[in-house]
Amino acid sequence: MPMNEYRVLSPTAILGYGFPESSFDEGLKRNPDVIAVDAGSTDPGPYYLGAGVSFTDRSAVKRDLELIIAAGLDRKIPVLIGTAGGAGANNHLQWNLQIIKELAQENNWHFKLATVQSEIDKEQIKEQIKEGRIEPLHPAPELTEQELIQTTSVVAQMGIEPLIQALDQGADVVLAGRCYDPAVFAADAIRKGYDAGPAIHMGKILECGAIAAEPGSGSDSALGTLHADGFIVEPLDPNRKCTVTSVAAHTLYEKTNPVELPGPGGYLDLTETKFNQYSDNAVKVTGSKFIPLKKYMVKLEGAKKAGYRTVSIAGCRDSIMISKIDEVIEAVRSRVQDNFHRQGYNYNLHFHIYGKNGVMGELEPNPTVGHELGIVIDVVAEDQDTANTICSFTRSTMLHYGYDGRIATAGNLAFPYSPSDFKVGLVYEFSLYHLMELDNPTAVFPIKMMEV
Amino acid sequence: MKKVPITELAKVIRSKNAGPYELTMDIIFKDESGYQKAVNSKVINKSLISKLYHINEDQIINIVQFPQALAIKATIIRPRPSGALGETDVYGAQQHAPLLKIDIPIYE
Numbered sequence: 001m002p003m004n005e006y007r008v009l010s011p012t013a014i015l016g017y018g019f020p021e022s023s024f025d026e027g028l029k030r031n032p033d034v035i036a037v038d039a040g041s042t043d044p045g046p047y048y049l050g051a052g053v054s055f056t057d058r059s060a061v062k063r064d065l066e067l068i069i070a071a072g073l074d075r076k077i078p079v080l081i082g083t084a085g086g087a088g089a090n091n092h093l094q095w096n097l098q099i100i101k102e103l104a105q106e107n108n109w110h111f112k113l114a115t116v117q118s119e120i121d122k123e124q125i126k127e128q129i130k131e132g133r134i135e136p137l138h139p140a141p142e143l144t145e146q147e148l149i150q151t152t153s154v155v156a157q158m159g160i161e162p163l164i165q166a167l168d169q170g171a172d173v174v175l176a177g178r179c180y181d182p183a184v185f186a187a188d189a190i191r192k193g194y195d196a197g198p199a200i201h202m203g204k205i206l207e208c209g210a211i212a213a214e215p216g217s218g219s220d221s222a223l224g225t226l227h228a229d230g231f232i233v234e235p236l237d238p239n240r241k242c243t244v245t246s247v248a249a250h251t252l253y254e255k256t257n258p259v260e261l262p263g264p265g266g267y268l269d270l271t272e273t274k275f276n277q278y279s280d281n282a283v284k285v286t287g288s289k290f291i292p293l294k295k296y297m298v299k300l301e302g303a304k305k306a307g308y309r310t311v312s313i314a315g316c317r318d319s320i321m322i323s324k325i326d327e328v329i330e331a332v333r334s335r336v337q338d339n340f341h342r343q344g345y346n347y348n349l350h351f352h353i354y355g356k357n358g359v360m361g362e363l364e365p366n367p368t369v370g371h372e373l374g375i376v377i378d379v380v381a382e383d384q385d386t387a388n389t390i391c392s393f394t395r396s397t398m399l400h401y402g403y404d405g406r407i408a409t410a411g412n413l414a415f416p417y418s419p420s421d422f423k424v425g426l427v428y429e430f431s432l433y434h435l436m437e438l439d440n441p442t443a444v445f446p447i448k449m450m451e452v
Numbered sequence: 453m454k455k456v457p458i459t460e461l462a463k464v465i466r467s468k469n470a471g472p473y474e475l476t477m478d479i480i481f482k483d484e485s486g487y488q489k490a491v492n493s494k495v496i497n498k499s500l501i502s503k504l505y506h507i508n509e510d511q512i513i514n515i516v517q518f519p520q521a522l523a524i525k526a527t528i529i530r531p532r533p534s535g536a537l538g539e540t541d542v543y544g545a546q547q548h549a550p551l552l553k554i555d556i557p558i559y560e
Contacts, residue, residue, distance in 0.1 A: 042472050045535030045542040139513075139529045140473050248521035249464065249480050256470045256527045258518045275520050301472075306537060348537045361540040362531055363505045365550050380537055429536045430472045 006189045006226040007032045008202065013209035013218035015039035015064050015081060016056030023210075023221040023236040028071055030223055035072050036184040037064070038207040039096070040083025042301060042430075050152050050303030050428025052091030062099050069103065069173060073111055078167060080174045080184035082207075087301075088178030089153040090119045096175055104452045111173060113452045114166035116445050118177030120154045120300065124444075125432075133437040137299065140433035147431045150304035154432055157299040159264030160196075161441035163187035169449055177445070178301065180263045181207040185224070194226050201268055201288035202231040204261070205250055212250035213240035213281075230286035232278050241281040248275045264299070265441055266292040295437050298444075302432030307348070308384040309424035310391035312377040314398075314413035321412050322369050324403050325353060328412070332398045336390060339397075347381035347390045375413065384423060391421050455555040461486035467548035472534040474513060475544045476527040477551060487522040493556050501526050504550035 009032035012019040016039070044055040054061070065081075072079035085092020093115055100113065125148060128134045136142055155178035164187050166174045176184065182203025189199045202224040205212050210220035213235035221236045233242050251270065252258045261268040269289040278284035316322060329351050336349065354374030357364035377394050381387040399413045406412075438444065458465070464480035479496070481487035490496060498509045505528065513527040535542050 042534070043469060043543050045539075046472070046533075047535065137471075137473075140533070245480065245521055248518070249478070249523060252476075252478050252480075252518055252521055252523055252525055254468050254470050254476065256474055256476060256513055257516060258521070258523075258525065259516075273520065350538050352540065357540075359540055359546050360549070361538065363507070363547060363550075365504055365506060427535075430533045433471065433473055433533075 004227070006192065006194055008185050008189065008206055008224045008226070009035045009221065010185065010206035010209055010224065011035065011037055011068055011221045012064060013038070013207070013211055014041065014056060016061040017209070017219045018060060018064060019209070019219055019221050020237065021067065024067060024071070026236040027221050027223050028075070032077060032223065034078050034080065034188045035068055036080040036082070036206070037068060038082045038179070038181050038184065040086045040088055040178070044086070046303040046428040046430045049087035049089060049155070049301060050305065051426065052089055052153065054086040054092060054095055056086055058099065061096070062103065065099060066103050066107070069100070069109065070107065073109060073172065078172060078174065078188055080163060080176070080187065082176050082179035082181065082184035084175050084177060088118050088155045088176070090117060090177070093117060093175065093177050100173070100175065101452060109452065111452055112171050113173045113175060113450050114169060114171035115448045115450075116158065116162045116166055116174065116176040118155045118158055118179070118445055120156050120444055122148060122151065122154065125154055125300075128436055134300070134434050136434050143432055143434065147304055151302045151431045152305060152428070154300055154302035156436060156444055157264060157301070158445045159183055159298070159441055160187040160190050162445035162447065164191045165442055166447050167191055169447065171449065180299075182263070189226055196290035197268065197288045198226060198231045198285070200263065200290055201270065201273070201285060202226060202233065204268070205233050205247060208250065208253070210235045210237065210240055211253070212247050213242050214246045215240060216246065230284055230288070232282050232284045234282035242283045244275045244277055244283055247283040247285065265296045266290055296441050297435040297437055300432045300434045300436050302430070303428040304431035306427050306429040307380040307382055308387045309378070309380045309427045310384070310387040310421055311379070311424065312391050312395045312421045313417065314375045314377070314395070314415050314420070316373045316375060316413060317371070318408050318412065319371070320405055320407065321403065322373055324405065325356065325369065325373060328398065328401055328403050331403065332394060332401055335397050335401075336394050339393060340390075345381065345386050345390065347379055347386055349390060349394060350378040352376035352378060380427060384425065388421065388423060395420060453557050453559050455557050456489070458490070458554040458556055459552055461490060461556060465548050465551050467544055467546070469530070469534055469544040470527055473530055474527055475530050475547055476525060477548055479524045479551060481522040484522060487519070489558055490524060490556050491517060493558070495554065495556060496524050496526070500554070501528065
């Protein structure tokens with residue numbers, strides 16, 4: 001073991017979610033060896049990966065980065081940013097790089113920056129599928145050729161190895177594409193000889209900032225300290241505490257199986273992990289192991305075009321209409337279909353009925369109606385004009401539909417807005433959630449070094 | 453035997469995506485005693501989850517206990533991948549509601 005301990009400062013759960021400067025300064029006082037931040041997630045859905053835009057706000061990302069990079073340069077410690085731009089494809093990486101270049105110019109910074117790309121060419125995906133080196137990650141389905149054509153971008157989740165390579169080349173700041181979330185927190189520690197099990201498990205907790213504390217927060221900082229026999233996590237705001245349950249519970253978060261957590265090249269085995277209260281606000285974790293697997297597999301994520309969306313929002317307060325809502329919807333649906341049967345439009349028409357099962361859909365165990373309903377008419381079609389046509393026609397048909405027993409003959413819907421219909425534009429769906437085998441953990445993650 | 457509402461024993465009941473194709477539900481208990489009561493009652497099982505969510509048992513990936521966190525966790529296959537046509541909850545953060553109605557039988 002090269003050092004007695006190694007400290008990782010995690011400013012916030014997602015770059016752009018912000019953090020109090022007081023917490024960040026407290027973290028800096030502890031002399032961190034690295035500042036690392038995760039910038040992404042698939043949680044906001046397929047749109048951001050598909051369209052190549054960030055789900056975080058540019059000004060908010062710039063604010064966070066200004067404080068983080070200034071502190072890293074000032075202390076001569078590396079700064080690692082994972083899953084740039086929220087989804088980590090090339091567009092997202094460029095977007096974040098532009099912000100960093102702007103900041104460097106405004107602050108007169110000069111440093112060595114490495115970008116690590118993670119977007120995978122679709123031709124390569126096709127080849128690898130043919131060679132049987134890509135398989136769907138259960139319960140995701142097989143990828144069809146048509147879906148691959150519709151797919152706009154595919155990223156692979158890199159592990160620690162490409163990040164270590166970038167650090168070895170002397171990068172002060174590493175801006176990485178799609179990363180396995182803990183990788184940016186663990187890479188430099190593992191590079192310096194710390195055991196991968198505790199380093200990666202610590203990264204899993206730190207990647208969410210202070211969410212693993214009580215009260216939890218996604219916009220506050222946390223510090224992790226690696227020792228020879230485990231690690232300690234603590235929040236940096238004096239009003240928060242890490243407790244055994246808050247830290248152990250975080251290990252469950254967004255995971256299928258809490259004791260076996262797969263990642264690039266292997267998995268974390270937490271069967272023998274122990275959580276102990278180390279001090280009033282810190283928890284010590286021991287016994288976490290990383291088990292490397294023979295095949296080095298990385299996770300792929302891809303999004304494809306689903307069509308163009310138009311939505312209309314309305315409410316209904318008439319108890320007679322509400323009691324007949326299912327038959328009204330079916331009648332409107334067939335009227336729309338019948339009206340345009342000669343045009344052969346290709347569309348998907350969905351009604352979200354809030355007050356019945358709008359939140360849970362088919363999973364709703366209690367689809368009884370309330371005294372009022374919120375209705376979202378949701379149309380996705382192959383082009384925007386068709387989506388507009390179907391949405392508009394569905395809305396006017398539903399507004400004036402003469403259902404059996406109707407006594408309110410002026411109109412069935414209450415619209416909060418004029419215009420009543422909203423053109424969303426292109427929308428996407430996930431098309432890849434697969435595993436790809438690599439010959440070498442750095443094979444598909446090209447590094448570019450630059451002087452900023 | 454008496455029945456205790458799970459909301460009296462648990463401090464966290466939540467749902468969230470576990471990746472775009474799975475939905476995972478966590479019940480984290482206030483203390484060891486509440487956790488043990490729930491575990492001993494054996495009521496949080498595949499049959500209950502399939503009833504609460506109107507799904508077949510083959511749609512349930514697993515139900516696991518995690519004593520370090522005083523937690524029981526169930527993971528199911530999403531009705532559709534996150535954000536696909538017909539989606540109602542992209543993050544999956546509001547799918548926990550049926551769990552709030554669980555009663556834990558306690559045998560004194």
